[in-house]
Amino acid sequence: MQIDWLPLEQVTQEGEHTYTFHLKRPDGFVWEEGAHTHMALEGFNAGEKPNRSLIRHMSISTLPHEGTIGITTRIKPECSVFKETLRQLRMGEKIALFKTHSNIPLRRENRTVYLLSAGVGLATFRPIILQHQADRSGIPHMHSLNIDSTRTGLFQEHLRPTEQFSTYYVDNRSAYFDFVKEMATDKEGLFYIVGSDDFLTDTIDVLKIANIPTAQMMLDKRQDQLNTFLT
Ligand SMILES: Cc1cc2nc3c(=O)[nH]c(=O)nc-3n(C[C@H](O)[C@H](O)[C@H](O)COP(=O)(O)OP(=O)(O)OC[C@H]3O[C@@H](n4cnc5c(N)ncnc54)[C@H](O)[C@@H]3O)c2cc1C
CATH class of the missing domain: 2.40.30.10 (Translation factors)
Incomplete structure (x- = not known):
């Protein structure tokens, strides 16, 4: 090694x-x-x-x-x-x-990408967002939603919204899940999720209830761990 x-x-x-x-x-x-x-x-x-x-x-x-x-x-x-x-x-x-x-490289499949993160989990998405800004092929739009009770507004100055990129910061679970439910009306979307295991489980549950196929959910987990989370 x-x-x-x-x-x-x-x-x-x-x-x-x-x-x-x-x-x-x-x-x-x-x-x-x-x-x-x-x-x-x-x-x-x-x-x-x-x-x-x-x-x-x-x-x-x-x-x-x-x-x-x-x-x-x-x-x-x-x-x-x-x-x-x-x-x-x-x-x-x-x-x-x-x-x-990387378990979660960008999938360029002509689907909208939704990045759902908790707290410092947004750090995982910073390079994904920058990569999309440099090359938008295969990704018509990207949304980033970050929940952070400390209201740090991480990278807010650097990750400015554009026509193809929207960014939202919320400080409570109720607002977070309202956003996720709204995003999950897009049945073709790709959902990248980064945060604590509880955050992953709760978010996956909401997406499943909205009939988003697990194949459209991206987690930073090894294959054997993925099965535990997604099934
Ligand atoms: C794939 C992957 C990517 C990750 N990427 C990141 C990343 O980019 N950034 C990041 O920050 N984390 C990331 N993590 C999580 C990271 O690995 C750590 O688990 C996390 O940062 C907490 O580390 P810690 O040393 O603070 O926590 P731990 O030692 O696991 O403790 C957990 C919590 O307990 C409390 N605690 C622990 N010891 C004490 C003490 N002596 N006194 C008081 N309180 C204490 C602290 O609040 C601490 O946050 C990632 C994890 C994975 C699996």
């Missing part, structure tokens, strides 16, 4: 307790939109077995052409050892990335 140790180049604050960690992108390190990676901190592989408290799955919130590997996450004052270590990292210190892969 290839492990890349990459220096931290910059940290951008995106909102209260929300930061993007920018790592140096080596030549040849590329990924598809929607990709996630394994992010690991120094010492994770020092023992016989990997130390899981120093490893997290993280989406990559940038695209390769931006020249940086962005990882967006929340770090609250009370947090895990992993997040506390991340908070204290200094520029130039290295983070390991491995097993980078």
Whole structure:
């Protein structure tokens, strides 16, 4: 397994307790939109077995052409050892990335794409939205709906609405599900969903009740996990 140790180049604050960690992108390190990676901190592989408290799955919130590997996450004052270590990292210190892969690349099937995210889950969709803005073929319209009770309005300044892209931010479940039901009147739509497992399950239930086929739902899960969620 290839492990890349990459220096931290910059940290951008995106909102209260929300930061993007920018790592140096080596030549040849590329990924598809929607990709996630394994992010690991120094010492994770020092023992016989990997130390899981120093490893997290993280989406990559940038695209390769931006020249940086962005990882967006929340770090609250009370947090895990992993997040506390991340908070204290200094520029130039290295983070390991491995097993980078996208389960949710853009499907260009002449269907409208609906991106449903909770909180920092919008970070997974940022590169998908940018990719659509760069090449709209096969995707007549894209909608992004984000629910966030902290009202961070993540990436709001960068992900501006256009004729082919609409973006909505809500801060409560009732407004979120009203939007989802409205979107689900489009029986041909593709629904990408990113958030906690409970968020996925609740959203899938609403889409199923609206008779959206599970083949039109995209989750960042391995095939065996997908079956558990969708059936
Ligand atoms: C495919 C995939 C992609 C993902 N992409 C992202 C991403 O882009 N960004 C992202 O942020 N996350 C992402 N996640 C989730 C990520 O892997 C972590 O589970 C998440 O960030 C929480 O990590 P943590 O270390 O805060 O949580 P955990 O250690 O799992 O703890 C869960 C929660 O418990 C609380 N907690 C834990 N320890 C303490 C403590 N000592 N004191 C007080 N409270 C504590 C915190 O509120 C914490 O959020 C992704 C997950 C998957 C599967």
